[in-house]
Amino acid sequence: MVSVAVTLGRSAPPAGAAPVSSCDTRLSSDPFTLDAMPGLPAPAPEYGPGASDVDTAPPTTPVQEQIPARYRRMADDEVHERITAAKAALGSAVVVLGHHYQRDEVIAHADVTGDSFLLARRSLERPEAKYVVFCGVHFMAETADLLTRPDQAVVLPNLAAGCSMADMADLDAVEDCWAQLEQALGRPLDVPGEDGLVEVVPVTYMNSSAAIKAFCGEHGGIVCTSSNATAVLEWAFARGRRVLFVPDQHLGRNTAKAMGVPADLMPLWDPRKPMGGNSAQALVDSRVLLWRGWCSVHQRFTTAQIDAARAADPSVEVVVHPECPQAVVDAADRAGSTEFIIRAVEAAPAGASLAIGTEINLVRRLADAHPDKTITCLDPVICPCSTMYRIHPGYLAWVLESLVEREAALAAGAPESELGPVVNRVAVDDAVAAAGRTALERMLSVVP
Numbered sequence: 001m002v003s004v005a006v007t008l009g010r011s012a013p014p015a016g017a018a019p020v021s022s023c024d025t026r027l028s029s030d031p032f033t034l035d036a037m038p039g040l041p042a043p044a045p046e047y048g049p050g051a052s053d054v055d056t057a058p059p060t061t062p063v064q065e066q067i068p069a070r071y072r073r074m075a076d077d078e079v080h081e082r083i084t085a086a087k088a089a090l091g092s093a094v095v096v097l098g099h100h101y102q103r104d105e106v107i108a109h110a111d112v113t114g115d116s117f118l119l120a121r122r123s124l125e126r127p128e129a130k131y132v133v134f135c136g137v138h139f140m141a142e143t144a145d146l147l148t149r150p151d152q153a154v155v156l157p158n159l160a161a162g163c164s165m166a167d168m169a170d171l172d173a174v175e176d177c178w179a180q181l182e183q184a185l186g187r188p189l190d191v192p193g194e195d196g197l198v199e200v201v202p203v204t205y206m207n208s209s210a211a212i213k214a215f216c217g218e219h220g221g222i223v224c225t226s227s228n229a230t231a232v233l234e235w236a237f238a239r240g241r242r243v244l245f246v247p248d249q250h251l252g253r254n255t256a257k258a259m260g261v262p263a264d265l266m267p268l269w270d271p272r273k274p275m276g277g278n279s280a281q282a283l284v285d286s287r288v289l290l291w292r293g294w295c296s297v298h299q300r301f302t303t304a305q306i307d308a309a310r311a312a313d314p315s316v317e318v319v320v321h322p323e324c325p326q327a328v329v330d331a332a333d334r335a336g337s338t339e340f341i342i343r344a345v346e347a348a349p350a351g352a353s354l355a356i357g358t359e360i361n362l363v364r365r366l367a368d369a370h371p372d373k374t375i376t377c378l379d380p381v382i383c384p385c386s387t388m389y390r391i392h393p394g395y396l397a398w399v400l401e402s403l404v405e406r407e408a409a410l411a412a413g414a415p416e417s418e419l420g421p422v423v424n425r426v427a428v429d430d431a432v433a434a435a436g437r438t439a440l441e442r443m444l445s446v447v448p
């Protein structure tokens with residue numbers, strides 16, 4: 001791991017902390033290379049350096065073909081101007097959504113910013129938009145496709161922008177887990193018993209593929225976000241004896257612990273081991289089965305960082321995301337979703353000091369927006385989400401200009417059938433989409 005000062009972190013580190021540094025300079029210097037790194041077998045076996053440097057991309061990970069060289073060589077100013085011009089040419093036919101974890105150069109062009117589900121829902125508020133360009137990661141574009149009309153095309157500027165956590169729960173592994181659980185518990189898992197309860201309710205975090213959401217939809221399960229996980233678990237416990245929580249063990253553990261579920265009733269399911277690495281009795285006794293998945297960004301936070309922040313400034317308030325490990329959430333003053341963290345910063349009085357445990361681009365923007373408060377990132381080594389970071393502005397310029405060309409051809413009378421598919425469109429298979437929507441609608445019925 002290379003650790004060199006770069007320009008990613010503008011917010012000041014806590015007093016006494018190590019200088020701001022990044023775990024790999026390639027993140028800022030040449031993102032295009034990471035998508036087609038020579039010498040590495042295809043598909044790219046890693047998601048790139050930084051936060052996800054130990055995560056392996058599954059074989060199903062979409063591969064981004066190399067975009068024209070002119071976009072890769074373009075100066076930053078020209079990229080900015082071309083994105084602005086393309087958006088102006090497309091007008092209301094396009095809406096650009098920017099996740100909070102995107103870099104400033106992308107957020108500058110976003111019509112709406114937010115977390116994954118808020119953005120997917122905001123796309124519903126732009127029915128006139130023929131193209132929804134989602135500057136986020138693959139599962140977010142899939143979710144937007146589930147919620148938008150069939151005639152709206154959801155576009156992901158770089159198809160290699162996946163999510164290492166979402167990829168830790170692939171459909172094969174979850175189906176295998178389900179079959180093993182059925183064997184261990186001795187009966188179908190989603191058929192109510194005499195008491196009206198099913199054996200297992202599958203709950204998936206929003207950060208999962210459409211196929212996993214569909215699995216939950218088909219088996220009486222539901223989707224949750226980091227802001228509604230408690231309400232969703234209450235819904236699940238009212239229907240079943242156990243919950244299978246995928247893919248983020250930390251959100252599942254932190255939420256269930258706060259609801260009073262003891263640690264020994266929350267075994268970890270390791271998909272690489274028979275029975276997930278558990279005894280049959282542990283599965284029978286379980287209340288929440290936690291999938292062995294994690295977010296590479298949030299798993300970096302430690303209690304030692306919290307101790308250091310408090311030693312440097314005894315008045316500091318530590319606010320972390322519930323994707324952080326349990327010890328970190330327990331040691332923090334508060335924990336909550338991305339929107340919760342934003343509200344916590346906004347509500348803090350002038351002069352307040354907050355140390356935040358979440359993705360650096362968001363923390364840095366919060367620091368810039370609140371110069372009257374001291375906003376720092378808990379982690380002195382600045383690691384942005386390396387998959388989010390793959391939405392380089394050059395990709396945004398490329399997809400938008402491709403859409404401008406397409407619209408020009410349509411206006412000139414070219415039949416749509418002759419134009420080929422919309423560039424980098426993310427479209428979920430109809431059957432998967434229907435079952436995935438069922439799981440999402442259940443969530444919306446619990447927490448509108």
Ligand code: SF4
Nearest residue numbers: 163164165295297385
């Ligand atoms: S921050 Fe974590 S959960 Fe979010 S996209 Fe990146 S790896 Fe996935």
